[in-house]
Amino acid sequence: MAEKARISDLKNYLGSQVQLDGWLYQSRSSGKVQFLIVRDGSGLCQCVVEKGRLSEELYEALEHLGQESSLSVIGTVRAEPRSPGGCELLVEEAQIHQAARDYPITPKEHGIDFLLQNRHLHLRSRRPWCIGRIRHTVVDAIRRFFNDQGFTLVDTPIFTTIAGEGEQTLFEVDYFGQPLHLTQTGQLYLEAAAMSFGRVYCFGPTFRAEKSKTRRHLTEFWMVEPEAAYIDLDGLLELAEGLVVSVVQRVLTDNRAELETLGADIGSLEKVRPPFVRLTYSQAAEILTSQVTQDFMTRQLASFEEERRSLREELGSLEQEEKRGGQKKWQQEKNARRIAELRSELEELEVKIQNNPKHAQLAASFRWGKDLGGSDETILSLMHDKPVFVTHYPREAKAFYMKTDRSDGRVVENFDLLAPAGFGEIIGGSMREDDYDRLLQRIQEEGYNPQNYWWYLDLRKYGSVPHGGFGLGVERTVAWITGERHIRQCIAFPRLMDKVYL
RNA sequence: UCCCCGAUAGCUCAAUCGGUAGAGCGAGCGGCUGUUAACCGCUAGGUCGCAGGUUCGAGCCCUGCUCGGGGAGCCA
Numbered sequence: 001m002a003e004k005a006r007i008s009d010l011k012n013y014l015g016s017q018v019q020l021d022g023w024l025y026q027s028r029s030s031g032k033v034q035f036l037i038v039r040d041g042s043g044l045c046q047c048v049v050e051k052g053r054l055s056e057e058l059y060e061a062l063e064h065l066g067q068e069s070s071l072s073v074i075g076t077v078r079a080e081p082r083s084p085g086g087c088e089l090l091v092e093e094a095q096i097h098q099a100a101r102d103y104p105i106t107p108k109e110h111g112i113d114f115l116l117q118n119r120h121l122h123l124r125s126r127r128p129w130c131i132g133r134i135r136h137t138v139v140d141a142i143r144r145f146f147n148d149q150g151f152t153l154v155d156t157p158i159f160t161t162i163a164g165e166g167e168q169t170l171f172e173v174d175y176f177g178q179p180l181h182l183t184q185t186g187q188l189y190l191e192a193a194a195m196s197f198g199r200v201y202c203f204g205p206t207f208r209a210e211k212s213k214t215r216r217h218l219t220e221f222w223m224v225e226p227e228a229a230y231i232d233l234d235g236l237l238e239l240a241e242g243l244v245v246s247v248v249q250r251v252l253t254d255n256r257a258e259l260e261t262l263g264a265d266i267g268s269l270e271k272v273r274p275p276f277v278r279l280t281y282s283q284a285a286e287i288l289t290s291q292v293t294q295d296f297m298t299r300q301l302a303s304f305e306e307e308r309r310s311l312r313e314e315l316g317s318l319e320q321e322e323k324r325g326g327q328k329k330w331q332q333e334k335n336a337r338r339i340a341e342l343r344s345e346l347e348e349l350e351v352k353i354q355n356n357p358k359h360a361q362l363a364a365s366f367r368w369g370k371d372l373g374g375s376d377e378t379i380l381s382l383m384h385d386k387p388v389f390v391t392h393y394p395r396e397a398k399a400f401y402m403k404t405d406r407s408d409g410r411v412v413e414n415f416d417l418l419a420p421a422g423f424g425e426i427i428g429g430s431m432r433e434d435d436y437d438r439l440l441q442r443i444q445e446e447g448y449n450p451q452n453y454w455w456y457l458d459l460r461k462y463g464s465v466p467h468g469g470f471g472l473g474v475e476r477t478v479a480w481i482t483g484e485r486h487i488r489q490c491i492a493f494p495r496l497m498d499k500v501y502l
Numbered sequence: 503u504c505c506c507c508g509a510u511a512g513c514u515c516a517a518u519c520g521g522u523a524g525a526g527c528g529a530g531c532g533g534c535u536g537u538u539a540a541c542c543g544c545u546a547g548g549u550c551g552c553a554g555g556u557u558c559g560a561g562c563c564c565u566g567c568u569c570g571g572g573g574a575g576c577c578a
Contacts, residue, residue, distance in 0.1 A: 026538095026539080028536095028537050028538075028540055028541095029534090029537090029540095030534060030535060030536070030537060030540080030541085031533070031534040031535060032534080032535045033534095033535045033536065033537080034537090035536075035537050035538080035540090037538090046537090046538085048536080048537095050535075051535080064530095066529090067528090080536095082536075082537080082538065083538090084538085101529085102512075102528080102529060103528090104512070104513080104528090105513085106512090106513060106514095106527060106528045106529095106539090107527080107528085107539045108513065108514065108526080108527045108528075108539070109513080109514055109515095109527090109539095110513060110514070111513080111514075111570085111571085112570090112571075113569090113570055113571080114513070114514090169576085169577085185578090206578075208576095208577075208578085210576060210577060211503070211575090211576080212575080212576055212577070213572095213573090213574095214572095214573080214574085214575095214576090214577095215572090216577080216578085217576085217577070217578090218578095221578070222578095223578060225578095340514080340515075347507090347572085348572090351506090351572070351573065354506095354573090355573075355574095358574090371576085371577095373574095373575080373576095374574085374575085374576085374577090375574090416578095424577095424578095425577075425578065426578070427578070428577080428578060470578095471578055472578070473577090473578030474578090475578085476578055477578090487578095499570090
């Protein structure tokens with residue numbers, strides 16, 4: 001019996017016979033030799049089947065085996081630079097568990113709707129697999145970071161009785177006749193737990209009925225939320241900074257191959273080192289309305305237009321070539337692929353070019369007191385190649401539980417963290433109002449019923465202390481790190497505002 | 503909720519002025535001993551999203567609907 005091995009460990013088995021259990025990812029045949037690309041969940045391996053080395057019957061069967069058939073192959077491992085993982089298997093024996101036929105996802109391009117409808121199968125493809133592996137690292141790094149810093153995990157409830165964010169984004173559930181809602185944040189419960197353990201965090205799914213159909217929104221997403229007693233805003237920023245740095249570093253060391261496969265911007269990830277940029281909201285507002293921003297936007301527009309010119313040029317010459325004809329088939333095909341690519345790139349650029357003046361206008365007309373818009377955040381993060389903290393937002397724009405700055409009553413002690421390169425917000429957090437009277441007043445100002453918040457208010461009566469925390473969105477973090485443009489690809493089974501596939 | 507774009511073979515797309523529906527991939531069969539989204543040959547595969555209208559004639563024009571993509575607001 002050959003020893004079973006995982007493809008990721010094959011380097012350690014050079015020269016010996018092993019058994020791989022997996023699925024047929026792809027195959028090519030060339031008469032008397034076949035190349036089966038087998039995946040086993042840990043990686044891809046090229047398996048070489050030579051005629052005469054196994055029974056005629058089995059050779060035939062393997063030659064006609066469909067994509068994603070399940071099989072075990074036994075053979076000798078040898079180094080081979082032409083194979084995906086650097087090793088290949090010279091097949092001596094094989095067992096077909098189930099012969100698949102007409103697997104819907106082919107090795108060519110597919111539309112996103114088709115892929116999401118086939119998400120149960122799509123998960124096996126290379127891109128989702130790489131993203132899934134990175135997500136795993138991100139989650140593990142987050143847990144390790146907080147555990148190492150002496151935080152205690154507290155699992156907060158998913159059925160909740162009070163709202164932490166806007167009440168209009170709640171999903172209501174009928175809980176044996178009592179209306180409850182799905183959690184939007186574990187924060188309020190976490191504040192209670194922080195008064196017991198000092199430093200706590202929760203990590204779980206979050207539900208928001210936001211009517212936002214964008215590449216940055218899911219109605220069900222995963223969020224980690226730390227909450228600490230006896231901390232101040234600077235301490236919170238440091239905590240967030242440390243978390244993001246350690247997560248990015250872990251991915252860089254554990255998933256470099258996946259990042260490369262995905263085409264992620266590794267150079268920019270390597271710049272994610274402390275200290276991050278720190279701006280107050282007022283400073284951000286000043287920057288947005290300054291000439292600096294207008295110049296920045298003008299330069300950006302010019303570079304977009306330059307890019308458009310060169311893309312159009314390439315597209316034009318390819319299209320002419322296509323019309324002239326007379327090329328080899330593979331060349332035609334390659335051109336057609338490139339043309340499709342260019343067209344979608346151009347389309348995207350066109351949107352950016354269209355939006356640029358609008359965004360410049362929005363930035364210029366920014367008035368103190370407004371919340372930062374998506375385009376404003378994009379501009380601020382594009383101006384820096386490191387993550388950017390924005391702190392001290394106007395009170396009116398923010399949630400009731402945020403602590404009013406004692407030295408400037410117009411603002412609260414909060415912060416957002418913007419990921420670089422225009423990705424936008426990945427963390428939002430704040431110091432919490434710890435004064436009973438001020439908190440009660442804020443609850444009333446929001447028009448909420450204080451009776452619903454009786455226990456939350458209680459926390460300010462029995463040993464209230466300065467405390468705060470933040471929430472980090474897992475899918476947004478994964479999307480930023482992997483360079484995936486839409487966060488629906490950063491969770492196995494996404495729930496979107498207007499569509500739930502499986 | 504608003505704005506823009508789209509829907510043609512299993513998939514990704516093409517079809518000039520309104521005039522007989524096309525390609526690649528995938529599938530099936532055959533060929534090739536080192537392939538890299540292999541290559542070569544053959545075969546099958548269509549209610550042009552749905553409903554109505556204009557026209558001698560509609561994939562193409564008009565109206566409505568359905569579904570999808572992108573953007574805005576809001577947010578992690």
